Amino acid sequence: MSQRRFLLSEDRIPDRWYNVAADLPSLPPPPLHPGTGQPVGPDDLAPLFPMALILQEVSGERWIPIPDPVREVLSMWRPTPLHRALGLERELGTRCRIFYKYEGVSPAGSHKPNTSVPQAFYNREEGVARLATETGAGQWGSALAYACGLFGLECKVYMVRASYDQKPYRRSMIRTWGAEVVPSPSPDTAAGRGILEATPGSTGSLGIAISEAVEDAATRDDTKYALGSVLNHVLLHQTVVGQEAREQLAMAGAEPDVVIGCVGGGSNFAGLAFPFLADKAAGRDIRIVAAEPAACPTLTRGHYGYDFGDTAKMAPLLAMHTLGHDFVPPAIHSGGLRYHGMAPLVSHLVHTGLVEPRAYHQGECFAEAIRFARAEGIIPAPEPSHAIRAVVEEVERAREEGVERTILFNLCGHGNFDMAAYDAFLAGELIDHELPQEELDRAAAGLEGLPPVPAG
Ligand SMILES: Cc1ncc(COP(=O)(O)O)c(C=O)c1O
DSSP states (O other): OOOOEEOOOGGGSOSEEEOGGGGOSSOOOOOBOTTTOSBOOHHHHTTTSOHHHHHHHHOOOSEEEOOHHHHHHHTTTOSOOEEEOHHHHHHHTOOSEEEEEEOTTSTTSBSTHHHHHHHHHHHHHTTOOEEEEEESSSHHHHHHHHHHHHHTOEEEEEEEHHHHHHOHHHHHHHHHTTOEEEEESOTTSHHHHHHHHHOTTOOOOHHHHHHHHHHHHHTOTTEEEOOSSSSHHHHHHTHHHHHHHHHHHHHTTOOOSEEEEEOSSSHHHHHHHHHHHHHHHTTOOOEEEEEEETTSOHHHHSEEEEEESSTTSOSOEEEEEESOTTOOOOOOSOGGGOOSSOOHHHHHHHHTTSSEEEEEOHHHHHHHHHHHHHHHSOOBOHHHHHHHHHHHHHHHHHHHHTOOOEEEEEEOBBOTTOHHHHHHHHTTOOOOOOOOHHHHHHHHGGGTTSOOOOOO
């Protein structure tokens, strides 16, 4: 019988994070101040983040130690299992070997607590009493609510209206762990009030919710801001995923030919892929694939340049693939993938050809999620169904080429709170949103006058 799960004992939880910046041939250009257009320094970020996280954001060190109190909390669910997808392999009739790292075993049901816990910890260490944040699917909001509860911080979550309505139990989780949650756009901030006035029925977007949370943090002395993706320190915290996966694949006697993750802001993808990127940079033949929604095609159809991280232009300008800070994605069920921008590190890797982006419609992703659920038991969150769709495409490609490959992907969350989306799919009511070029051009008009990414 082939081995199905590869498990590490608690003492194998990584004791350091891997900083890919130390191994890249070139780095993305720095963030710019939204007001002055000059590179931001630690002092500019200090109203929003504790200094420990700011230093991680700009660090060039290859390894950054994980504090013991953080590892102690991570030990509640880490190391997470690596599964061989024997059921899916059988179902697809493939001789490719498919492995997935399963992050759905965390309390919030996704990879997000890997960074919410250290973020809450460092804020508490620096005397911060309260955190404000946004959430798309509710995964990040619930993960931060959980972490804030552990470290005795108050927490306010601005939840994108579309998800607030689609995912009532995510709201309940946030409240259960002791945080406050409001739909975004909300009347609680100037940014939210402005949007509500202009677009009373707005379904919201991550860009809008970020503006609200940043404003909340910037206007209160007791509050800082926490982001669930995009920034370097968030991607860094997720690298426990890939470090464990490398060790577990070695237990299986396997090396991946293809590594796949879905991308919203880039953090679960980076967490799995970055530790393998070092192998690729060292000359190993390994392909790294980022799967995004066709309804929010940041990497495949976006512009690579500087843009604001949020709609109200309060967050720093980041060098990234972007659809424009005014872009409001259709209300697809993968709420966590509805972001107009992308992590600068991931954008840079796509721009320099080290990462291949692909885009898929939600219908084909849900079809694969259902096939996966029936073959493997776990019901995936809508976001990683994009990764599963990419896995199946890789299997088909290997079949056409007459080769056998080892494929690794991140099953970054379960979909147990996403059953309304599954119901819609099973009832044939899920629609694929075609994005006409004119719509993208309209949103991209907001990028006019913003600096290009310097060549080289
Ligand atoms: C389960 C899940 N996967 C993926 C994402 C996308 O974020 P990221 O690209 O940072 O992993 C989210 C974000 O909310 C999520 O909840």
